[in-house]
Amino acid sequence: MTIAPWYAPYLAKAQAWLSDAVNIADMAEGSTVNLAVTGLSRSGKTVFITSLIHNLLSAAHNPNRMPLLGVVANGRLLGARLESPGAGRLPPFRYQENIEAMAAGAPQWPAGTDDLREIGIDIRFAPSNAPGKLLSEISGNPASITLRIVDYPGEWLLDLPLLGQTYAEWSRATLRLDRRGVRAEAAAEFLGFIGQHRHDEVAREETAKQAHDLYRAFLLRARDAHGLSLLQPGRFLCPGSLADAPFLWFAPLDVPDNANLAPNTFGALMQERYDVYKREVVGRFYEDHFRWFSRQIVLVDVLRALLAGRDAFEDQRLAIKSILQSFRYGSGYLISKLIRGQHIDKVLFAATKADHVPDISRDHLAELLRNMAAIPANEAKSASARFDVMPVASVISTVEDTQEIGGQRVQVVYGRPVGGGRHSNFFVGTVPIRPPRPDAWNAPFLNVPVFEPPEINPSPVDGVPHINLDRALEFLVGDRLR
Ligand SMILES: Nc1nc2c(ncn2[C@@H]2O[C@H](COP(=O)(O)OP(=O)(O)OP(=O)(O)O)[C@@H](O)[C@H]2O)c(=O)[nH]1
Ligand SMILES: [Mg+2]
Incomplete structure (x- = not known):
């Protein structure tokens, strides 16, 4: 029989402390956690952030609103307050306006967003782990983190594959897709136009702009009239601050496999703009923003995809699978070749507006989402982020x-x-x-209207009724609140 040495218990304790040491480093660097919120258009991003902030600010008064968030459940939350506006680098998220609109006599949901927005919230808490307690005792202060939340359109993530494609490759892949099924119908006018303008004709500014306008009109029609989601380039639908910059004026053209895009041709002009878009828009988004996110939530309105019918559902499935690629790291993944250093380490896929279905169906929403996009359970940590899926309602309206x-x-x-x-x-x-x-x-699935939000107190005291906002936050940042 081997007898454990006298120092074994101390060694075990030291090892536990060492594994917690990351929190010491976090605390020393001021502990900012960058949580990014994304999802396709109308998936519920703005309402999610507004309700999350309102409930966090209210949690110290009304802990019953966030019982599944560990720091609240254990009575360790000391307070939360908004970071002063202008502390971040991006345009501020309009929490105050949104909550007031939702709480008004004639309540209104917030307006749509098509750009990056940011809001910071400082959370003070009593630490529960040994290093945190020690630091807190030495400094005489409670622990704190700043949760910086960024709202950005999921459509931008659909542009990731462009970074690995030349203009000719992108054009061929896009047009192959656009000539099929419901897309062909929505793209008829655009396809007719490029049928009359070859890549090797002389470049003309008006023709380029016309092709772009027709292509963009097709994307909007595909989204709004047919409920499609896999639409590129993402900034054609959500231009953000780019508005109508001239380098956006491009579109796919028929470019044969072995074609050489000679200078001053229509094809060369389109290629030039596509390359600028890749470098200045897609590349910069990953470099300047995405690489700083460490936690990510992707919101998906699963029910709306079901309601929109087979084509739209299948298209949304492909779009979510494509978005998933932005969170997969390791050799063989495009994202690993693009950004080095910081990685997103937790990703939550949330089936939003879960209050549209009764309680017994809510887990089905999440399960359907998992199966739809083949969202992995736990992958090896080195190869990707940790994933989870759950149903969420930011504001229960039924x-x-x-x-x-x-x-x-x-x-x-x-x-x-x-x-x-x-x-x-x-x-x-x-x-x-x-x-x-x-x-x-064949049988139409379900029927849900847009519901009016419930009565809300705009002061951060009572909070907003929700489903799983606390559970979502526990998964995403619970480890940073210990
Ligand atoms: N019943 C219910 N409806 C919701 C909920 N969250 C969002 N909605 C509805 O979904 C709509 C879109 O929500 P937003 O948060 O504005 O969606 P978004 O993703 O920010 O939209 P864009 O900024 O346009 O991309 C809202 O206007 C509400 O009608 C929810 O939790 N419950
Ligand atoms: Mg929004």
Whole structure:
């Protein structure tokens, strides 16, 4: 029998302390955690951030709002306050305006956003781990972190593959896709135009602008009328501060495999602009912003994708898979060749607006999302971030009820549609946990209106009713609040 040496317990303790040492380093550097919030257009980013901030500010008064956030559950939260405006590098996120609009007599959801926005919140807490306690005792101060939250359009992540493609490659891949199914219909005018303008004709500014305008109109139609998501380049839909910069005036053209884009041709002009876009827009986003994010939440409106039908659902599935590539590291992944140094280490995919379905269907939403995009459970840490999936409602705008339909009692949600006047029941059907089979698309799936938000107190005292905001935050930053 081997007898453990007398110092074994001390060694074990020292090892535990060493594994916590990262927190000492974090505390020493002022402990800023960069949490990025993204998702395709209308997925719920702005409402998520507004409600998260409001609930964090309210948590010290009303801990019942965030029971699944460890620091609140253990009674260690001492307070939270907004960082002074202008502390960050980006345009400020409009928390105050948003919460006031949602809490008004005639409540309104926040307006859309198409650019980067940022908000910081300082959180003070009593540390629970040994190094944190020690530092706190020595300094006489509680621990604190600044949670810096950035809101950016998920469409921008769809541009990642462009960085690995030449203009000719991108054009061929894009046009192959645009000539199929519902896209071909939406792109008819654009495809007709480029059919009359070859890549080797003389470059003309007006032709380039016309091609760009028609291509952009197609992207908007594909998104708004057909519910499609995999639409590139992302800045054509969400231009942000670029507005209508002339280097954006390009579009894909038919460029044969072996074609040489000679100077002063239409193709060469398009290629030049595509290269500037790649370098100045896509490259810069990853270099200046993305590389600083350490935690990421991706919001997905799964129900809307289901409602939009088979083409739109399939397209959203591909878009989420493409977004996932931005968080996969290791040799063989494009992102690893692009950015060195900091990595995102936790990514949460959230199925938003979970209050649109009754409680029993909410886990189905998350499961469907996981299956839709084949979101991995836990991958080796060196090769990628840690992933999780959960249903979330940032602002519960319905209540549960039951109703008899066709002789059966079913779960429904009860709420007031925006502009609709009267509260009513909505039966949304059964949410499948796997993407529907091709023959299952014939029956229309579900029906949900835009619900009016509930009554909200704009002062950060009571908070906002939500589903899983606390659980999401615990997964994303709980380790930094110990
Ligand atoms: N019922 C319900 N509706 C929600 C919730 N979150 C968002 N919504 C609805 O979804 C809409 C879009 O939410 P936003 O937060 O503005 O979405 P976004 O992703 O910021 O949109 P863009 O900035 O336009 O890309 C809102 O106007 C609400 O109608 C929620 O938790 N519950
Ligand atoms: Mg927004």
